[in-house]
Amino acid sequence: xxxTRSKTHHFDAQVYYEDTDHSGVxxxxxxxxxxxxxREEIIGVDTLAAMWHDRQVGFAVYKLSxxxxxGAVFGDRLDIRTTWEKESDYRVIFFHEAWRPAGTRxxxxxxxxxxxxxxxxxxxxxxxxxFLS
Amino acid sequence: xxxTRSKTHHFDAQVYYEDTDHSGVxxxxxxxxxxxxxREEIIGVDTLAAMWHDRQVGFAVYKLSxxxxxGAVFGDRLDIRTTWEKESDYRVIFFHEAWRPAGTRxxxxxxxxxxxxxxxxxxxxxxxxxFLS
Amino acid sequence: xxxTRSKTHHFDAQVYYEDTDHSGVxxxxxxxxxxxxxREEIIGVDTLAAMWHDRQVGFAVYKLSxxxxxGAVFGDRLDIRTTWEKESDYRVIFFHEAWRPAGTRxxxxxxxxxxxxxxxxxxxxxxxxxFLS
Amino acid sequence: xxxTRSKTHHFDAQVYYEDTDHSGVxxxxxxxxxxxxxREEIIGVDTLAAMWHDRQVGFAVYKLSxxxxxGAVFGDRLDIRTTWEKESDYRVIFFHEAWRPAGTRxxxxxxxxxxxxxxxxxxxxxxxxxFLS
Numbered sequence: 001x002x003x004t005r006s007k008t009h010h011f012d013a014q015v016y017y018e019d020t021d022h023s024g025v026x027x028x029x030x031x032x033x034x035x036x037x038x039r040e041e042i043i044g045v046d047t048l049a050a051m052w053h054d055r056q057v058g059f060a061v062y063k064l065s066x067x068x069x070x071g072a073v074f075g076d077r078l079d080i081r082t083t084w085e086k087e088s089d090y091r092v093i094f095f096h097e098a099w100r101p102a103g104t105r106x107x108x109x110x111x112x113x114x115x116x117x118x119x120x121x122x123x124x125x126x127x128x129x130x131f132l133s
Numbered sequence: 134x135x136x137t138r139s140k141t142h143h144f145d146a147q148v149y150y151e152d153t154d155h156s157g158v159x160x161x162x163x164x165x166x167x168x169x170x171x172r173e174e175i176i177g178v179d180t181l182a183a184m185w186h187d188r189q190v191g192f193a194v195y196k197l198s199x200x201x202x203x204g205a206v207f208g209d210r211l212d213i214r215t216t217w218e219k220e221s222d223y224r225v226i227f228f229h230e231a232w233r234p235a236g237t238r239x240x241x242x243x244x245x246x247x248x249x250x251x252x253x254x255x256x257x258x259x260x261x262x263x264f265l266s
Numbered sequence: 267x268x269x270t271r272s273k274t275h276h277f278d279a280q281v282y283y284e285d286t287d288h289s290g291v292x293x294x295x296x297x298x299x300x301x302x303x304x305r306e307e308i309i310g311v312d313t314l315a316a317m318w319h320d321r322q323v324g325f326a327v328y329k330l331s332x333x334x335x336x337g338a339v340f341g342d343r344l345d346i347r348t349t350w351e352k353e354s355d356y357r358v359i360f361f362h363e364a365w366r367p368a369g370t371r372x373x374x375x376x377x378x379x380x381x382x383x384x385x386x387x388x389x390x391x392x393x394x395x396x397f398l399s
Numbered sequence: 400x401x402x403t404r405s406k407t408h409h410f411d412a413q414v415y416y417e418d419t420d421h422s423g424v425x426x427x428x429x430x431x432x433x434x435x436x437x438r439e440e441i442i443g444v445d446t447l448a449a450m451w452h453d454r455q456v457g458f459a460v461y462k463l464s465x466x467x468x469x470g471a472v473f474g475d476r477l478d479i480r481t482t483w484e485k486e487s488d489y490r491v492i493f494f495h496e497a498w499r500p501a502g503t504r505x506x507x508x509x510x511x512x513x514x515x516x517x518x519x520x521x522x523x524x525x526x527x528x529x530f531l532s
Binding site: 022027 | 150151153154155156157158160162206207
């Protein structure tokens with residue numbers, strides 16, 4: 001792992017009924033679901049499942065900030081663009097963006113810090129996983 | 134516990150943005166959340182938490198059916214009306230209804246069977262809890 | 267459209283953190299989200315979006331029943347198997363199943379009736395769409 | 400409306416099954432639901448519903464940041480503490496905190512900027528509502 005940012009990872013998130021609210025756009029909290037799905041694909045769902053089942057170790061969100069520039073609507077197929085970097089032994093930073101079809105800038109962007117917790121919520125060093133190499 | 138049905142329990146569920154979808158009404162799956170909140174209040178949240186933390190025992194939905202007659206909208210304060218009965222040593226049946234303000238019949242109704250599961254998903258007899266007495 | 271049941275449609279649903287609850291399995295209401303995603307792919311998201319935006323016409327769930335035989339866990343990649351048939355001019359029936367990896371029967375199964383509603387929630391005949399031909 | 404911060408508003412949020420994930424704590428995105436419920440009670444659900452139905456005007460989240468210090472668990476009754484201030488003609492800032500029972504600091508805190516949007520997502524001045532007086 002170098003100090004440099006990862007390449008951009010792309011993840012498709014189709015906007016279904018469940019994602020929208022009565023105002024006609026995606027409910028603001030639901031972008032965090034799209035972003036987490038992308039992170040789970042990046043880290044590896046099997047890797048995460050094995051960490052959890054074998055050692056009760058998992059990642060947890062420690063801090064995040066989001067900006068909303070446009071609202072995605074039902075039927076949009078969003079391009080979730082993610083880069084990340086290991087900031088320290090105990091912190092990985094993810095930069096997520098949700099792009100609408102034909103968008104000229106990100107509809108929603110997010111910076112999110114992840115930590116690693118063991119049993120009893122004990123802070124652990126970030127494990128040496130493939131997505132960080 | 135007799136064979137007779139319980140009295141009707143009332144639980145208020147305010148319809149917030151999170152509950153609706155872009156068609157303007159409550160998303161169909163979300164009535165199950167309202168109904169489960171009512172069940173948890175009936176059984177007792179502290180009771181459920183203690184069962185789970187002490188013995189890894191919990192209730193699980195085994196079967197359900199629902200009818201949708203009307204769609205609740207943002208701003209509705211729903212009256213969730215619930216009755217229940219113990220059907221056998223291993224089964225409790227809940228009958229839920231969601232009533233809109235000024236409704237003349239239930240907007241949504243649900244019949245739902247609950248079982249009790251222990252560690253490793255082993256079927257257990259329904260415990261002798263206060264809501265069944 | 268004949269009276270016969272459709273062929274089986276397959277849709278993958280990855281179980282993410284958002285789908286599970288503290289008991290370790292998928293929250294019971296969330297299977298309805300997986301099943302709706304499958305229906306939207308079957309009917310066509312673009313078709314649904316156009317119906318809604320052009321004429322405020324959409325499908326609504328009228329009735330459903332579900333059986334839970336096993337609980338899917340974080341990391342499962344579910345195979346959502348769906349068949350459907352037009353029951354009458356005003357009703358389409360969907361039969362959904364969620365299969366866990368290596369499952370020998372459906373973890374969850376669902377029978378669901380869909381109707382078509384226009385502005386002011388007026389019941390409309392099921393439109394003559396490609397998925398019914 | 401003065402420049403000063405509002406008094407603290409309290410809102411109870413019971414943690415139900417639906418709010419948790421398989422790691423045993425509240426899913427990180429769901430605190431935004433608790434916070435929005437509190438905002439809707441502060442602004443007034445009826446006020447929001449009338450604005451929307453009469454004039455297609457609503458509030459939208461423009462920006463937010465969150466810090467997670469502790470994870471709430473099933474059975475917790477959270478005290479959602481909120482203060483707010485009108486920052487400019489076009490912006491209201493909310494400061495939310497989720498307190499666990501017997502907590503000595505906020506489990507989760509959030510700063511969130513709200514704007515007001517009319518039809519076609521046009522930015523409007525913040526209306527002169529009771530919660531700002």
